[in-house]
Amino acid sequence: MKLYGFWRSLATYRVRAALALKGIHAPEVSVNLMKGMQHQDDYKAVNPQSVLPALVLDDGGPPLFQSVAILEYLEETHPEPPLLPRDAPGRARVRGLALIVACDAHPLIVPRVREFLERDLHLDEAARNRWLQHWTLLGLQTLEAHVAKERETGRFCHGDAPTMADICLVGQVFAAGYFNVPTKSVPTVERIFAECMKIDAFDRSQPLKQPDAPKSPAH
Numbered sequence: 001m002k003l004y005g006f007w008r009s010l011a012t013y014r015v016r017a018a019l020a021l022k023g024i025h026a027p028e029v030s031v032n033l034m035k036g037m038q039h040q041d042d043y044k045a046v047n048p049q050s051v052l053p054a055l056v057l058d059d060g061g062p063p064l065f066q067s068v069a070i071l072e073y074l075e076e077t078h079p080e081p082p083l084l085p086r087d088a089p090g091r092a093r094v095r096g097l098a099l100i101v102a103c104d105a106h107p108l109i110v111p112r113v114r115e116f117l118e119r120d121l122h123l124d125e126a127a128r129n130r131w132l133q134h135w136t137l138l139g140l141q142t143l144e145a146h147v148a149k150e151r152e153t154g155r156f157c158h159g160d161a162p163t164m165a166d167i168c169l170v171g172q173v174f175a176a177g178y179f180n181v182p183t184k185s186v187p188t189v190e191r192i193f194a195e196c197m198k199i200d201a202f203d204r205s206q207p208l209k210q211p212d213a214p215k216s217p218a219h
């Protein structure tokens with residue numbers, strides 16, 4: 001397997017973390033989003049949507065795309081350790097939590113949306129930051145509304161082992177860090193994030209620990 005990704009990409013982080021949790025080795029090819037390399041023809045041949053990540057399998061078939069679809073593929077082909085609960089309602093809850101991030105919150109802060117706000121709508125930096133902070137915090141607050149009150153929450157989003165929900169939650173907390181969003185109003189999310197980051201697979205997969213990341217946190 002080969003993973004196309006970028007250190008700062010939170011959708012890549014989801015797949016990188018799942019690979020690490022499942023002990024699957026997949027070398028990463030860096031596609032520099034800050035330099036617009038996702039729009040180059042050689043990457044478009046891998047993923048016509050010009051977004052990261054993409055996972056190339058060893059079977060010569062077309063690359064896999066969309067991080068959640070890739071997580072599902074990894075779960076089906078490498079079931080241990082499971083990233084979904086065994087019961088159907090539990091799986092629906094975990095997928096729902098994951099999709100709050102992957103379908104509703106994260107898509108509003110990706111580079112192509114930020115570029116549209118700046119170049120086409122001519123929003124100044126303050127207005128763009130307001131946008132990023134608003135949608136990032138709303139995603140976190142929506143997660144908090146579930147995990148703070150539902151009895152299925154344990155050490156992690158669902159019980160005492162990490163699932164796809166935690167993978168997505170962790171990325172959303174990193175988004176808060178990117179855009180200076182305070183997370184004090186989401187204490188259960190903060191607690192779960194801290195639990196996840198105690199796990200080596202989450203820690204070594206995090207953005208600033210990637211080989212293509214800048215050496216200093218200022219980026």
Ligand SMILES: N[C@@H](CCC(=O)N[C@@H](CS)C(=O)NCC(=O)O)C(=O)O
Nearest residue numbers: 009010011051052066067110111112
């Ligand atoms: N829903 C997609 C999101 C993919 C996505 O937007 N990835 C970002 C990086 S996290 C990207 O490559 N953006 C490029 C751009 O917006 O131009 C997924 O989960 O894979």
